[in-house]
Amino acid sequence: MAVRESRPATSADVDEICLGLPEVTLGTSWGDVPTYLVRGRGFVLFRHPHPSATDPATGQPYDDLLVISVASLEDVEALTGDPSTPFFTIEHFTNHRAKQVLVQQSRLGELSLAELSELITDAYCAKAPKTLVRTVRQDV
DSSP states (O other): OOOOOOSBOOHHHHHHHHHTSTTEEEEEETTTEEEEEETTEEEEEEEOOOTTSBOTTTOOBOSSEEEEEOSOHHHHHHHHSOTTSSEEOOHHHHHTTOSEEEEEGGGGGGSBHHHHHHHHHHHHHHHSOHHHHHHHHHHO
């Protein structure tokens, strides 16, 4: 699924991109957390507000976070290491060496649709079986 559009990404694009990938369903994980799953494995989820991820300006928990899987800890560093990007991580993820990054849905417009599509496709590929990854990567 190669998206080449350069318009700003939106929250609605997350749903369209995720559900456009093979064998993806919108289910739940961690009890009741809405999660995009491929064969039962989550790759993008909507995180509930929690004191572990707060807005530094207000001290309030973010209420619009997406958790996006990545393939490696190096990918986490690459995405979160540049403060000009909308990606970040939290101490809990760092302590558990989680291969995930966070992004506020309200900041998705800082990404192009093509960038968001690539990020979500990579997240999918990090969790999907190799047979499904091959079908997706053939389209790229």
